[in-house]
Amino acid sequence: MKAWFALLALLLVSACARAPLEPRADRAARDFYAAVEAGDWARVEAALAPELARTAQGRAGFQRLRAALPRGGAREARAVGWSRAGEGGLQAVHLYRFAHSDVVVRTTLRPHGGNLRVASFVAQRQPLGQVEANRFTFAGKTPRHYSFLATALLSPLIMVAVAAMAAMARGLRFKLAWMALALVGVGEAWFNWTTGEGGFSFAALSLVNVGFGRDTDISPWLIRFSLPAGALLVLARLATLKERRLA
Structure with missing residues (x-):
């Protein structure tokens, strides 16, 4: 792993x-x-x-x-x-x-x-x-570091996967709109890889927002991502369609 x-x-x-x-x-x-x-x-x-x-x-x-x-x-x-x-x-x-x-x-x-x-x-x-x-290394890192990095990598994958599910869903009207909604992220979580400090801001709305970078070659690495809130809404809609088909 x-x-x-x-x-x-x-x-x-x-x-x-x-x-x-x-x-x-x-x-x-x-x-x-x-x-x-x-x-x-x-x-x-x-x-x-x-x-x-x-x-x-x-x-x-x-x-x-x-x-x-x-x-x-x-x-x-x-x-x-x-x-x-x-x-x-x-x-x-x-x-x-x-x-x-x-x-x-x-x-x-x-x-x-x-x-x-x-x-x-x-x-x-x-x-x-x-x-x-400030170098990017796994030496001495905590489970918090690994969990944040894993979540940041999973967030865009979930968005893209749900958008693909919407594209293939039977009986879903306005597919393009639902696919776009699946890529919408809400808020922004950030994490300083050197210090282990992090935070979250709700005042953000973006499409497939994931970031990994630093200001200079000697600055701390910062990891950012948004919550896949749009993907969750699309999953809820797809679940509703499935229930109707089974009813």
């Missing part, structure tokens, strides 16, 4: 693989971090967006940020994610690994004059081991 879970998880992880960060944005974000780390304020100001460049507040903020960065140089640096930002820009996320801690850097880049300029720059230190703890 555990092997089947591992195979399904591998397929889901592969399906959620994101496109790599474009080289120009990767280089711009890395160069900016290097300038901040070195205290090269001329390079920092030259790379900033016009609304941020050459302000006393901005320079003081970068000085405080630089003072909080680990010393000694990173032993590893790599892009771990990115997302679209406003005004045609993007936010690049990089991981810098040091001897005693990790630093996650989020750099928002926007096009200006043919170049990418830095619109925001946030660096957050993380304890060692946090990146590894």
Whole structure:
């Protein structure tokens, strides 16, 4: 059973693989971090967006940020994610690994004059081991983890199976409508694979809603799915039809 879970998880992880960060944005974000780390304020100001460049507040903020960065140089640096930002820009996320801690850097880049300029720059230190703890693994997981994953995988299968039953049901009028109803999910359950925390929101209505992903390559995996309420209604309708045929 555990092997089947591992195979399904591998397929889901592969399906959620994101496109790599474009080289120009990767280089711009890395160069900016290097300038901040070195205290090269001329390079920092030259790379900033016009609304941020050459302000006393901005320079003081970068000085405080630089003072909080680990010393000694990173032993590893790599892009771990990115997302679209406003005004045609993007936010690049990089991981810098040091001897005693990790630093996650989020750099928002926007096009200006043919170049990418830095619109925001946030660096957050993380304890060692946090990146590894967020990997998708079955080591040390509880029955709650397995039950939630199994339910998330079963939910869309139930929806599709009931829709197929509606399509083949004899005497069922408005089949297309009943088939569509079978695919409707109500609410959304979510589960953090790293921490084991979860929750449920009733304020959601969707079609075959199941999700498995994370914001960056170092974030916790989140599993989401909706309850197959529409499928239950269709099953009730099919049961009524069967009773009438047998009557």
